Amino acid sequence: MSSSAPASKRAVVIGSSFAGLTAAFELRKRLDAAHEVVVIEPREQFTFIPSLIWVPFGMRDPEDVTFELEPVYSKKGIRFINDAAASFDLEGRKVVTTGGQEVEYDSLLVATGPRLAFEKIEGLGPHDGYTQSVCNLEHAMLTRGAWEEFLENPGPVVVGTAQGGSCFGASYEFLLNTHYRIKKAGLEDVAPMTFITAEPFLGHFGLGGVSDSRQRVEKYFDKLGIEGIPNNVISEVRDGEIELDGGRMLPFALSMIVPPFTGVDAVRDTEGLGNPMGFIPVNDEFRHEEVENVYAAGVDVAVAPPQKTEVPAGVPKTGQMSEVMAKVAAQNMAADIQGGERREMPMSEMEAICILDAGNAGIIFKADHVLGESEHPHVMAGPQAHWAKIAFEKIFMGSRKRGHPIL
Numbered sequence: 001m002s003s004s005a006p007a008s009k010r011a012v013v014i015g016s017s018f019a020g021l022t023a024a025f026e027l028r029k030r031l032d033a034a035h036e037v038v039v040i041e042p043r044e045q046f047t048f049i050p051s052l053i054w055v056p057f058g059m060r061d062p063e064d065v066t067f068e069l070e071p072v073y074s075k076k077g078i079r080f081i082n083d084a085a086a087s088f089d090l091e092g093r094k095v096v097t098t099g100g101q102e103v104e105y106d107s108l109l110v111a112t113g114p115r116l117a118f119e120k121i122e123g124l125g126p127h128d129g130y131t132q133s134v135c136n137l138e139h140a141m142l143t144r145g146a147w148e149e150f151l152e153n154p155g156p157v158v159v160g161t162a163q164g165g166s167c168f169g170a171s172y173e174f175l176l177n178t179h180y181r182i183k184k185a186g187l188e189d190v191a192p193m194t195f196i197t198a199e200p201f202l203g204h205f206g207l208g209g210v211s212d213s214r215q216r217v218e219k220y221f222d223k224l225g226i227e228g229i230p231n232n233v234i235s236e237v238r239d240g241e242i243e244l245d246g247g248r249m250l251p252f253a254l255s256m257i258v259p260p261f262t263g264v265d266a267v268r269d270t271e272g273l274g275n276p277m278g279f280i281p282v283n284d285e286f287r288h289e290e291v292e293n294v295y296a297a298g299v300d301v302a303v304a305p306p307q308k309t310e311v312p313a314g315v316p317k318t319g320q321m322s323e324v325m326a327k328v329a330a331q332n333m334a335a336d337i338q339g340g341e342r343r344e345m346p347m348s349e350m351e352a353i354c355i356l357d358a359g360n361a362g363i364i365f366k367a368d369h370v371l372g373e374s375e376h377p378h379v380m381a382g383p384q385a386h387w388a389k390i391a392f393e394k395i396f397m398g399s400r401k402r403g404h405p406i407l
């Protein structure tokens with residue numbers, strides 16, 4: 001693709017999930033029609049990842065949690081390139097795709113999320129290992145198959161987040177939904193449940209906890225009869241068995257473990273773009289710390305944990321946080337291109353809302369500061385949490401597929 005007329009500038013967004021989609025909409029809204037907005041994404045569809053915890057149990061099918069990206073973008077005058085970024089030429093200001101296209105940019109947003117680093121733990125993961133995942137739709141469908149097999153041959157269940165992981169909410173939600181389904185199926189006696197996590201204590205969530213989240217989660221686990229093992233390191237996974245650091249063996253008939261995260265290969269392979277883990281260092285404008293016309297938003301942003309933990313545990317970057325980052329980045333990209341007000345949002349001031357669904361109830365945690373002490377933390381437990389998660393899904397999917405980012 002060659003450059004357009006001289007006055008026209010091009011903003012390119014890499015990745016089209018929570019962060020990329022939001023940024024593309026925001027850029028199109030802010031930029032004059034003379035400027036071009038381009039999105040590069042290898043998936044044809046948007047997936048509402050938060051609902052993947054329900055897919056294994058048949059509560060959602062793929063068509064319930066996805067929509068086609070191309071029609072949404074073309075309606076809004078955004079150019080969609082269905083391809084993946086293979087590398088970035090930061091000096092030449094261009095992206096090279098795996099399909100061989102060279103896409104020049106004036107301003108770039110990298111929103112490529114995490115790479116699921118299953119290979120860091122032997123035997124982990126649905127492809128070369130023995131554990132399941134719900135981190136993307138393909139994995140959630142494989143977990144559906146594993147759940148169906150489990151119902152035929154039930155036994156112990158192990159759920160958790162591996163060392164180096166950061167998406168703790170997903171493993172809590174999958175655990176609680178699995179517990180709910182096991183109870184419904186009357187299998188509690190034959191399916192004891194264990195939760196293993198890199199967090200220093202249950203309810204830490206990579207944030208140091210929210211209000212009395214530790215006590216609440218511990219009490220909830222006691223009530224449900226779930227053993228929780230924090231500060232956990234997985235040594236190896238074998239067929240039907242997880243070995244923990246220290247030698248304890250956890251047998252399983254079903255296991256879902258959220259893997260460690262790194263940045264994606266295209267970022268890791270571009271010198272000067274990411275840190276050694278492949279996450280992108282940004283300032284309070286979500287602009288790259290060193291490279292002027294490059295921004296990042298979402299899970300691929302480098303965020304230092306508020307406290308050092310015994311076992312490496314990353315800071316969670318939720319969908320809602322990813323969208324806030326994307327809006328801030330897009331506003332500043334638009335200001336670079338055609339002028340206008342700039343915006344800063346230090347991570348320390350960002351709020352996080354986490355809904356832990358438990359099948360027919362759950363807990364909502366709201367921290368007004370993701371990093372550091374929350375002044376007005378809020379915790380609410382009960383069936384409202386389950387309904388809040390469903391409302392989040394319905395409002396998000398309904399609005400985004402029509403091109404209206406209303407949340």
Ligand SMILES: Cc1cc2nc3c(=O)[nH]c(=O)nc-3n(C[C@H](O)[C@H](O)[C@H](O)COP(=O)(O)OP(=O)(O)OC[C@H]3O[C@@H](n4cnc5c(N)ncnc54)[C@H](O)[C@@H]3O)c2cc1C
Binds near residue numbers: 015
């Ligand atoms: C099971 C589960 C439940 C969750 N529940 C919640 C919840 O209830 N609420 C909440 O707020 N958050 C939740 N989250 C977290 C939420 O899903 C993430 O915060 C969000 O998906 C992050 O968005 P993102 O755009 O940064 O990255 P991602 O969603 O990971 O998307 C990255 C995108 O970049 C694309 N990409 C990757 N590499 C390239 C490349 N080289 N070139 C071009 N494109 C590329 C990918 O295909 C993908 O579309 C949950 C996560 C999981 C796993």
